Amino acid sequence: MLKRAAKLLPFARGQLCEGAELQLAAVRSLNFYTAPNGPSVKQVNIEDEWYNRQRNLFPLLEKQPYYPVDVFVAPNAVVCGDVDIYGGASVFFGAVLRGDLNKIRLGNRSAVLDRAVIHAARAVPTGLNAATLIGEKVTVEPYAVLRSCRVEPKCIVGARSVLCEGSVMEAESILAPNSVVPPARRIPSGELWGGNPAKFIRKLTAHERDRVLDDVANHYYNLAAMFRREQYDHGTAWRDVEAWRQKLVDQGEYQWINFREQKYLMRLQHEAEAMEKLAN
Known part of the structure; x- marks a missing residue:
């Protein structure tokens, strides 16, 4: 499974390469606590959280x-x-x-x-x-x-x-x-x-x-x-930002790029390549 994840191709313009869905599924099925150097990130997609909703x-x-x-x-x-x-x-x-x-x-x-x-x-x-x-x-x-x-x-x-x-x-x-x-x-x-x-x-x-x-x-x-x-003051400006973002998404002018996940996949690829070199 690890060798399969090592064959991921680089990403261009924030787009996933062909067959990325299968590769992502393969990587997510890895046991993060047996991966090289332990877990790199948590499996919680923190990038999906746009705003900090905690009230202090x-x-x-x-x-x-x-x-x-x-x-x-x-x-x-x-x-x-x-x-x-x-x-x-x-x-x-x-x-x-x-x-x-x-x-x-x-x-x-x-x-x-x-x-x-x-x-x-x-x-x-x-x-x-x-x-x-x-x-x-x-x-x-x-x-x-x-x-x-x-x-x-x-x-x-x-x-x-x-x-x-x-x-x-x-x-x-x-x-x-x-x-x-x-x-x-x-x-x-x-x-x-x-x-x-x-x-x-x-x-x-x-x-x-x-x-x-x-x-x-x-x-x-x-x-x-x-x-x-x-420190920024509390307010409701995030609602206008959210409405503007949704408008761009609906018009096809905006696409969500999962930079955190892409960074993790590239790191996993580099670690697998390094282990393969050591094995040879």
Whole structure:
């Protein structure tokens, strides 16, 4: 089967050569996990998807997210439900803020980095407010998880860390990466904590409290501002584009070219030729 796929001819002007249907059927029937170098592409025809239909900001249970114009929310992030995001804050790629069971508040110039998850429970064991409250200039690093906790201004939550229900980080404190703060645990101001469960490591230096915490927050604020300048506004212009494309198709002036599939077939052909040379 692989040798048969290796005899594919090059494509010209975006058209498939004679007998291409049989050749495509032969290639698609290959086991992609035994093909040279493993699978090259998924069998999902992503080129058939013209527009990204994901909604990254949407109401949930009659609760509408609040955010001013200077907030950056990445296209593949999700902010839904009872979520308040204040000026200059940013939600980076793949992050999730899910305000379904309780409120989430993200303060000014705070940053939720890639793949972090923030949500809230209905109630916490301490009996205090179960909302997730994040103050100003807080940096939540990638893959961190925050649930019904409180983070006061100018804190850094390390990557892959977990803040459990009822936990508190006081102002100007740092949680080291891969740490777990148990329920109802408090991290005092001006201290570095880490571990599982999180324990006191040392006091922060004056330089860390006066410069580092601000510099980290300002760095992600400026980075988010750059992304926001490049981001397109949401709208319905795609409907006019779709109507125009369909008109061209109906008039025979436009033809869909499956560049992704053609590229894969050519790559498969080159790999088969290389294997044949090695075999000889």
